[in-house]
Amino acid sequence: MGEVIVITSGKGGVGKTTTTANIGTALASMDQKVVLIDTDIGLRNLDVILGLENRIVYDLVDVTHGNCRLKQALIRDKRFENLTLLPAAQTKDKTSVTPEQMKTLCEQLKQEFDYIIIDCPAGIEQGFRNAIAGADKALVVATPEVASVRDADRIIGLLEAAELRNPRLIINRLRPVMVKQGDMMDINDIIDILAIELLGVVPEDEMILVSTNKGEPVVLDLNSLAGQAYRNIAKRIIGEDVPLITMEAQDSFFEKFKKILGFKR
């Protein structure tokens, strides 16, 4: 019996889709059977991040409306055969799926997959309610900014009201150098404010842009810091005890900086 994990944030553009693609790919690389569901109807993106945009025939709305069988809409990843995507519909609106339909769908998928990971749209409207309807657990993505943490707080309240207790936090786009300068809230500041468990910290990383250009999630790049962070998060999801990499990230940023200034290691 699989586990359904929804990736939320409230605020848009903080990294939900990037996180879904990378955690999913990392879990698949660890021999887990994974399906990713894009519930951002009308603004589908997960297919592009995974480089699967050319393979889409049917979508989530086709499945819930019975236009096709569930199996027909599931797209197999290029790299991992145990990774599949159920894409969002691009031409419908968020009300074309109901929370009840999402529950049923998740129940079905749990029979076959170890992890069902749901990419939630921004906002707290129906798209959000659909995305969380069938979830067993929730992850909240936030960046170290006032607006993002504020919206995360609101989302945590709504998740708890929907009986999704103890959501875990992913802090994305942390810049260790700015934290050191005192110009960015650090991990402890954010945890203190939100009072939830931290699942992982992903540094700001240019390689994310490079990887989205190519349609290859950054976890596949063994040299990228963000990739390492996502691999660690995936390990924590399957229950491994992995220490936080923030210090590594800081050191490595610092090393790069020293190199620029002409220091030898």
Add this chain to the structure above:
Amino acid sequence: MSKGGGIMDLFSKIMGKETSSSKNIAKERLRLVLVHDRSSVSPELLENLKEDILKVISGYMDIDRKGTEVTLNSDEKSVALVASIPVIKINRVASRNAL
């Protein structure tokens, strides 16, 4: 040597600039905004509440509607509902006609 000193200056700047940091401003703003968010009370709700309170109280005493204020006061850890209602005259026998 002087070049090395410059670099070290740069380093200590990066390492040690903690005072008057924008992060502390961010933290303080967040703290305040969340106190209000978490009490989840909108100005309309406060206005409605005020009307209801006035309706109830005016059955018992004459009050100065215009001078009445209903607000949420928040400090570090808590939020309190504070109503300031100037009393003009207290009726000897409460008439509940207004209700």
